[in-house]
Amino acid sequence: MPVHDEAAAKVRLDKWLWAARFYKTRSLATEAIDAGHVHLNGDRAKPARTVKAGDRLRVLTAHGEFDVVVAQLSDRRGPAEVARTLYDETPESEARRAQQSLDRALVPTFEHPLSKGRPTKKWRRQLHDFSRKQQG
Template identity: 65%
Template sequence: MLEKIRLDKWLWAARFFKTRSCAARAIDAGHVHYQGQRAKCAMPLKVGDLIKVQAAHGVFEVHIVQLSQQRGSAEIARTLYQETPESIVRREREQYAQQLQPHFDHPDIKGRPSKKWRRQLQQAIDRQTS
């Protein structure tokens, strides 16, 4: 069993980031905190450490349960950490709030608007301003 492993490698193995370089960029940008402090890529991890990860799919606060250098399936990756109850509640609340946000997509438009749709948009804007 491994005693210590690099933070960026563990984040990649736990599937928080798609590649190890993405994990390293997130760490360098300050999106990962180790034991409440800003982390560095080469920090050695131990079982029981607390990590806060701000990824594209949410903010996670997790305790390390296992160490792994290999990236496995999603089921195996979930066994590497245990998310704190506060983190789960916060993430669910944020997802619910995002679902309540209005969406302004036109159902007929995919990609760039057509000339007709641009004219309609401009007419709607003109009506609002006058």
Template identity: 60%
Template structure:
């Protein structure tokens, strides 16, 4: 048998994804590349492989340092890989850009606007249409 670990198990153990099924879904969606190639969840990875992983937190370019099939504490998970310095800088820039970007959120949260919110939207639209 080859000495490797399934990529979905390793991504879960390295704490890139909360569940193995989320890791598999990300791999199937093309968010994970092994040595610049798309892979399937059952693909075996080895020490020294390079991964590009896109998550909600950003895109990571990492080198595999250790293999593990078991999820452990976060400090142990960080020892499984080493992130590229350029990748860290890019993620920090992207994080700052997301924080500075304007957010257009519904004040009441999810769902349909309330009657009050609809009135405010209507007044706003009328005020802006008169200026045109």
């Protein structure tokens, strides 16, 4: 899957991000680039910008912020194992993402089992009583 031909070594940034499985679709990758969530060599990039091996990318996704170095080029989306070989994540980035996931796991969640969806009549009365006590 990785591109080996020198003539075909030009891969658009949005295609590479999609092939490396940072985003589920090319359109999501394009939207993220346009929103400024992707920086190529420290600068904001455009979706059509070409990527080459050795480029540094900072990618902000829903599941974390990645600082990576492009190892290989590909314009085809393949299995996750192959996609992982397209880039090398910096150790600082890995440590930061591990710390962030640990922080998220330790944050307490306050979800009432009945709070999902429409509240029941009993739960609505409890909410009403609670808000009335808070006001006066």
